[in-house]
Amino acid sequence: MPDYLLGLDAGNTVIKAALFDAADGRELAVVAQDGRASLPAPGHVERDLDELWANAVAVISSSIAKAGIDPAHIRAIGCAGHGNGLYALDRTGKPLIGIQSLDTRAVDLVAAWAAEGLGARTYPLCRQGPWPAQTPTLLAWVKRHRPELYGQIGTVLLCKDFVVGRLTGARVSETTDMSGCGLLSIPGRRYAAELLELFGLDDAMPMLPDLLESADIAGRVTPAVAAATGLVAGTPVVAGLFDVVASALGSGVAETGQASIIAGSWSINQVVLEQPIDQPPVFMQSSFDRSRWLAIESSATSAANLEWLVHQFMGEVAGDRFGLASELVASIEASEDTPIYHPFLYGAQQDGRARAGFYGIGGWHGRAHMLRALFEGVVFEHARHLDQLRRAGAGIASATLSGGGSRSSVWPQIFADVLELPVTVSRSRETGALGAAIAAGTGVGLFADYAAGTRTMTAPDRHYLPQPQTRPHYGARRETYTRLAELMTPVWAGMSTP
Numbered sequence: 001m002p003d004y005l006l007g008l009d010a011g012n013t014v015i016k017a018a019l020f021d022a023a024d025g026r027e028l029a030v031v032a033q034d035g036r037a038s039l040p041a042p043g044h045v046e047r048d049l050d051e052l053w054a055n056a057v058a059v060i061s062s063s064i065a066k067a068g069i070d071p072a073h074i075r076a077i078g079c080a081g082h083g084n085g086l087y088a089l090d091r092t093g094k095p096l097i098g099i100q101s102l103d104t105r106a107v108d109l110v111a112a113w114a115a116e117g118l119g120a121r122t123y124p125l126c127r128q129g130p131w132p133a134q135t136p137t138l139l140a141w142v143k144r145h146r147p148e149l150y151g152q153i154g155t156v157l158l159c160k161d162f163v164v165g166r167l168t169g170a171r172v173s174e175t176t177d178m179s180g181c182g183l184l185s186i187p188g189r190r191y192a193a194e195l196l197e198l199f200g201l202d203d204a205m206p207m208l209p210d211l212l213e214s215a216d217i218a219g220r221v222t223p224a225v226a227a228a229t230g231l232v233a234g235t236p237v238v239a240g241l242f243d244v245v246a247s248a249l250g251s252g253v254a255e256t257g258q259a260s261i262i263a264g265s266w267s268i269n270q271v272v273l274e275q276p277i278d279q280p281p282v283f284m285q286s287s288f289d290r291s292r293w294l295a296i297e298s299s300a301t302s303a304a305n306l307e308w309l310v311h312q313f314m315g316e317v318a319g320d321r322f323g324l325a326s327e328l329v330a331s332i333e334a335s336e337d338t339p340i341y342h343p344f345l346y347g348a349q350q351d352g353r354a355r356a357g358f359y360g361i362g363g364w365h366g367r368a369h370m371l372r373a374l375f376e377g378v379v380f381e382h383a384r385h386l387d388q389l390r391r392a393g394a395g396i397a398s399a400t401l402s403g404g405g406s407r408s409s410v411w412p413q414i415f416a417d418v419l420e421l422p423v424t425v426s427r428s429r430e431t432g433a434l435g436a437a438i439a440a441g442t443g444v445g446l447f448a449d450y451a452a453g454t455r456t457m458t459a460p461d462r463h464y465l466p467q468p469q470t471r472p473h474y475g476a477r478r479e480t481y482t483r484l485a486e487l488m489t490p491v492w493a494g495m496s497t498p
Helices: 047-065 105-117 119-128 133-144 158-167 175-179 194-197 225-227 242-248 305-313 321-330 367-392 412-417 431-443 449-455 467-493
Strands: 006-009 015-019 027-034 074-081 085-090 095-099 153-157 171-173 210-212 215-220 235-240 259-263 269-275 285-286 292-298 339-341 357-359 399-402 423-426 460-464
Touching: 006 047, 006 105, 006 158, 006 242, 006 449, 015 105, 015 153, 027 412, 047 095, 047 225, 074 158, 074 431, 085 133, 085 158, 095 158, 105 133, 105 225, 105 460, 119 194, 133 153, 133 399, 153 158, 158 171, 158 225, 158 235, 171 175, 175 210, 175 242, 175 367, 194 215, 210 367, 215 321, 235 431, 242 259, 242 269, 242 292, 242 431, 242 449, 259 412, 259 423, 285 321, 285 412, 292 367, 292 423, 305 321, 305 367, 321 367, 339 467, 367 412, 399 412, 412 423, 412 467, 431 449
Parallel strands: 006 074, 074 235, 171 210, 259 399, 399 423
Antiparallel strands: 006 015, 015 027, 085 095, 085 153, 215 235, 259 269, 269 292, 285 292, 339 357, 423 460
């Protein structure tokens, strides 16, 4: 009998369900549903959790129908979700608030903590300093600014934990997400009272869910969920994965020293390590499997910029607007005359007050030039993150690129040229859902471990080699990009911010 695996991938807005053949990773069906973000105040980015669950039900049922399979052959379900943000339930399990990882409401709190040197005290424990959309930072912000809401919180979850909880009724999370959001001590992989106290959350320990490993079975599909989705009651659901870990797995990265770059809503740049990094600091570290770690440099500075530009300024275009964007970029040569773009629509990792901007626009520039500037600016910020990983001692010889940016006909080559690395794009476009499915298959014994799962379920699709002749061009443009950011820092600080 065939074995299938269902992977769910819950991003900041879109949730996807993908069914895979466990024998070879072949996609049987992929269904996506876009949700709505609400912006109740400047810098606040929230979502309706009931809508999230309704969309999850819709994509699950639609994927089963689209694949035309018997759901009894689905061996297990895995779920990936965006990290950080804050998904809070009340004491009865009902949704209170869903804050996305693009939120910047806590930027002033982070600045105050930076002046107090809090990061120097949190980093040795969780390998992170405070940042605006980090889960404990947001929880501390809610405690300070919305104490009535804080008093109602019964459970603090991450995005995919909410979906897993609705599927199974379990109140659980797991180590990749909880380490990635700064709520676990590293390398101890446990909740730590001393860490919560540093964030001013000494009363929050009862809010934290039971902690599992990613491939542990969290629970089984309930009869009510089975009736709503077409799943079979009792189907195992594993605890799931931080989406950056899932995307690494789904793109074929499972061996120590391999690098994964994700050009999605966030710029994710990560490498698998045997031990976590102590110094110099990197942005965050997450568990990868039961013994290894991911060193991660990231910020909300990647393909979300293209989504914004396309939706705001290419609305009149019929058909594939993102494909047209790549065609426009390919239509012009790389040139020093092209404008410079800072991809800081949602702030920068090093400066929460940073703003996006085009620089050096002339009357002769058109849409293609602006798009090329955006493509380059996004990659320049990825390159800055990789430089930080290298300074921390991570050796990076090649990289696998996934996320929406990997689908472009030209962006992967710009990545290879700017990063000066061979870049591989994996066969599957749905690497997050595929990584979640690999974890699910591992949890029920279809694969001995993640490496076996990636060997079975993943394959490369395209390879890009850096072009040596582009090195002087991109080197000079990166210098201009960096200098402009330094010059703009005091200007950003004086602009209106949340």
